[in-house]
Amino acid sequence: xxxxGVDVVDVERMKFALERTPRIRQRLFTEDExxxxxxxxxxxRHYAGRWAAKEAVTKALGCGLIQWNGVEVIRRRRRAxxxxxxxxxxxxxxxVGVGEEDLYISITHSELSAVAVxxxxxxxxxx
Amino acid sequence: xxxxGVDVVDVERMKFALERTPRIRQRLFTEDExxxxxxxxxxxRHYAGRWAAKEAVTKALGCGLIQWNGVEVIRRRRRAxxxxxxxxxxxxxxxVGVGEEDLYISITHSELSAVAVxxxxxxxxxx
Amino acid sequence: xxxxGVDVVDVERMKFALERTPRIRQRLFTEDExxxxxxxxxxxRHYAGRWAAKEAVTKALGCGLIQWNGVEVIRRRRRAxxxxxxxxxxxxxxxVGVGEEDLYISITHSELSAVAVxxxxxxxxxx
Numbered sequence: 001x002x003x004x005g006v007d008v009v010d011v012e013r014m015k016f017a018l019e020r021t022p023r024i025r026q027r028l029f030t031e032d033e034x035x036x037x038x039x040x041x042x043x044x045r046h047y048a049g050r051w052a053a054k055e056a057v058t059k060a061l062g063c064g065l066i067q068w069n070g071v072e073v074i075r076r077r078r079r080a081x082x083x084x085x086x087x088x089x090x091x092x093x094x095x096v097g098v099g100e101e102d103l104y105i106s107i108t109h110s111e112l113s114a115v116a117v118x119x120x121x122x123x124x125x126x127x
Numbered sequence: 128x129x130x131x132g133v134d135v136v137d138v139e140r141m142k143f144a145l146e147r148t149p150r151i152r153q154r155l156f157t158e159d160e161x162x163x164x165x166x167x168x169x170x171x172r173h174y175a176g177r178w179a180a181k182e183a184v185t186k187a188l189g190c191g192l193i194q195w196n197g198v199e200v201i202r203r204r205r206r207a208x209x210x211x212x213x214x215x216x217x218x219x220x221x222x223v224g225v226g227e228e229d230l231y232i233s234i235t236h237s238e239l240s241a242v243a244v245x246x247x248x249x250x251x252x253x254x
Numbered sequence: 255x256x257x258x259g260v261d262v263v264d265v266e267r268m269k270f271a272l273e274r275t276p277r278i279r280q281r282l283f284t285e286d287e288x289x290x291x292x293x294x295x296x297x298x299r300h301y302a303g304r305w306a307a308k309e310a311v312t313k314a315l316g317c318g319l320i321q322w323n324g325v326e327v328i329r330r331r332r333r334a335x336x337x338x339x340x341x342x343x344x345x346x347x348x349x350v351g352v353g354e355e356d357l358y359i360s361i362t363h364s365e366l367s368a369v370a371v372x373x374x375x376x377x378x379x380x381x
Contacts, residue, residue, distance in 0.1 A: 002334035002358050002359075002360060003358050003373070003375060004358045004359070004360045004371055004372075004373045005360045006133075006260075006360040006361070006362050006369055006370065006371040007362045008362045008363065008364045008367055008368075008369045009364060010364040010365055010366055013364065013365065055362070056360075059334065059360050059362075060360070062333075062334050064332070078191070079189075080129035080186065080189050104129050104130050104131045105129075105131070106129060106131045106132045106133040106183070106186050106187070106244075107133070108133050108134045108135045108182070108186075109135065110135045110136060110137040110140065110240065111137055111140065112137055112239060112240060112366060113135055113239075113240060113364065113366060113367060114135075115133055115135045115242060115369060116133065117131055117133040117244060117371060118131075119130070119131045119246065119373065121130060133260075205318070206316075207256035207313065207316050231256050231257050231258045232256075232258070233256060233258045233259045233260040233310075233313050233314070234260070235260050235261045235262045235309070235313075236262065237262045237263060237264040237267065237367065238264055238267065239264055239366060239367060240262055240367060241262075242260055242262045242369060243260065244258055244260040244371060245258075246257070246258045246373065248257060
């Protein structure tokens with residue numbers, strides 16, 4: 001397992017995709033993620049950040065993006081973002097002995113780019 | 128504690144901010160940081176990198192940017208950059224049991240973007 | 255040892271360098287890396303990603319880029335990328351007690367930028 005994943009997404013490219021194919025929102029993001037992103041004026045930046053996070057998580061696990069919508073980014077007020085995993089990605093993580101609580105992510109975006117990093121840390125290690 | 132933080136800053140945006148409001152230097156950076164950045168022709172790239180590092184550190188700690196100028200990036204010739212923390216950010220780090228020596232950062236910039244990553248590693252772990 | 259390294263490379267800048275000085279391929283990349291990158295229509299994005307990875311590895315080790323071509327990125331189908339190190343960089347890694355198997359990398363590129371992150375994890379830790 002690589003244990004580290006990074007992903008960069010061009011904000012303009014996400015904007016273009018969202019405009020051309022509005023329903024990719026539902027294909028790529030969960031209902032809560034859509035609700036979160038649509039609150040912002042430059043929603044594309046937030047979508048780009050979330051998409052980067054999903055990719056970063058699957059790279060850190062070493063499975064790649066075997067399922068759209070198998071990773072959800074959770075935001076709580078004044079808390080760092082956390083991650084939920086589902087379906088095939090959850091199964092893969094189980095197989096390699098990684099739980100949701102071992103996945104640490106950070107997300108950032110500028111006007112141009114969104115970048116996310118994920119590291120896997122097991123409790124016995126990071127404790 | 129997230130333990131990982133990433134931040135990206137557009138170089139052009141930093142340049143614009145520095146030109147429009149020259150005194151943000153003193154507001155956002157320490158004296159030594161200003162001296163370091165001003166040595167370079169494209170000082171905005173170095174300011175952008177440092178700003179990204181400050182954000183990355185506060186994200187990794189999980190406190191967010193609760194104080195401007197609570198993180199200083201230290202450069203020594205031929206050494207990786209290191210970090211000093213102050214004030215509210217130092218207090219937060221104390222509370223969660225993290226010392227300056229547990230904060231590892233890396234900074235990079237291109238013409239477009241500066242990116243910084245911070246990981247928290249406690250000695251007993253990374254030993 | 256910093257233990258974390260990040261690097262960003264502008265894709266346009268790499269494209270320009272490859273066009274102006276075609277033989278930088280041989281100077282900066284191994285034969286296998288060149289073969290890999292040239293398979294892609296936008297080869298410059300892949301060269302940029304690899305270059306970012308080399309820089310990220312030397313930053314994580316704390317030696318800096320003391321040798322061109324001292325780091326090779328290995329890709330195997332459906333596997334996360336891994337790293338080989340040579341020459342001076344290998345010697346430096348030996349000195350600080352880090353083996354190739356302790357170097358974890360992740361690489362990403364968009365149309366604009368390539369970003370790579372490297373973390374050092376020793377087996378006894380990440381076990």
